[in-house]
Amino acid sequence: MTEEIKSCPHCKVDFDGGDIYESLRAHHLYKDKTDEEVREIASNYGWSPETPRRFSRLITVKIQGTRQQYYQCPDCKEDVARIKYRSPFEEPDTIVVQI
Numbered sequence: 049m050t051e052e053i054k055s056c057p058h059c060k061v062d063f064d065g066g067d068i069y070e071s072l073r074a075h076h077l078y079k080d081k082t083d084e085e086v087r088e089i090a091s092n093y094g095w096s097p098e099t100p101r102r103f104s105r106l107i108t109v110k111i112q113g114t115r116q117q118y119y120q121c122p123d124c125k126e127d128v129a130r131i132k133y134r135s136p137f138e139e140p141d142t143i144v145v146q147i
C-alpha cells in the first residue's frame with residue numbers, strides 16, 4: 049500500500065527499500081535457507097517472480113490508544129501520509145491519504 053509513495057515530499061529521499069526477495073536472500077537470518085524457502089517467505093510479503101514487490105523504508109507510526117496511524121519519513125522524520133481505515137474489519141492500510 050505504500051508503493052505509490054516513492055519519495056519524501058519534504059526532503060525528497062527515496063523510500064525504495066529494495067526488491068523483497070533480494071533483500072531477504074541477502075539477510076543473515078536466511079543465509080541457511082534455500083532459494084525456494086526464501087521465495088516462500090517473500091511470498092508472505094506479496095512478492096512473486098511475476099509481481100516482484102519492493103520493501104518501503106517508510107516508518108508506520110501507531111498512535112497509542114487510538115486506531116490512528118501515519119507514515120513517517122525515516123530520514124527527516126516528517127509525516128508523509130495518514131492511514132485511514134475503511135472499516136474496523138479491514139486491514140489498517142487500505143486507504144493512504146498523502147499529506
Ligand SMILES: [Zn+2]
Binds near residue numbers: 058
Ligand atoms: Zn523526508
